[in-house]
Amino acid sequence: MEIGIKTRKDKGTNRATFVESLASFWNKGYKIIFALFLLAMIGAGAYVWYRSLYAPAWNDQEKATxxxxxxxxxxxxxxxxxxxxxxxxxxxxxxxxxxxxSRDIFKKY
Incomplete structure (x- = not known):
């Protein structure tokens, strides 16, 4: 009687399969990844801008000094x-x- 259990011969990770799946993931979603990165950078820039405008780090005593x-x-x-x-x-x-x-140097006298 045979039991249909498949075992992996190599216990480590298969590098070719990993690279192939990573490339497939990149091809499917690189636009979304770039859009999320762009939104994250815009959000970080807006936060830094807001903080520099409306949340100064100096108190009144430091400003007076x-x-x-x-x-x-x-x-x-x-x-x-x-x-x-x-x-x-x-x-x-x-x-x-x-x-x-003054005398005109271009005029004939």
Whole structure:
């Protein structure tokens, strides 16, 4: 009397069958896999964007400390500003005087 039990001769995994089934799975569903990946990346980007806009990491004390540090580093150099204003005014007066008559190099005299 024979019992119809099939046994595998090799107890390990059959590499060719695994690769074949993986390739078959990829061919059937690569569009869905890419769509899910795209949706996941859009969702992650939206979450990071939302967190950066509406959930700041600094409390009020840290913000005040940062502002005080930045404000103390700013100094107004009045001499350099006055020099720049003077140069601008000189250029403005030169422009308002108009162009001086000069000899036309293309005209025959």
């Amino acid at each position: 940062y502002r005080a540090m930045k404000d103390s580093g700013i100094s107004f150099d009045e001499e350099a500003f006055s020099e720049a204003v003077k140069i601008v005014e000189e250029r403005k007066s030169e422009y308002s005087q108009g162009q001086q008559e």
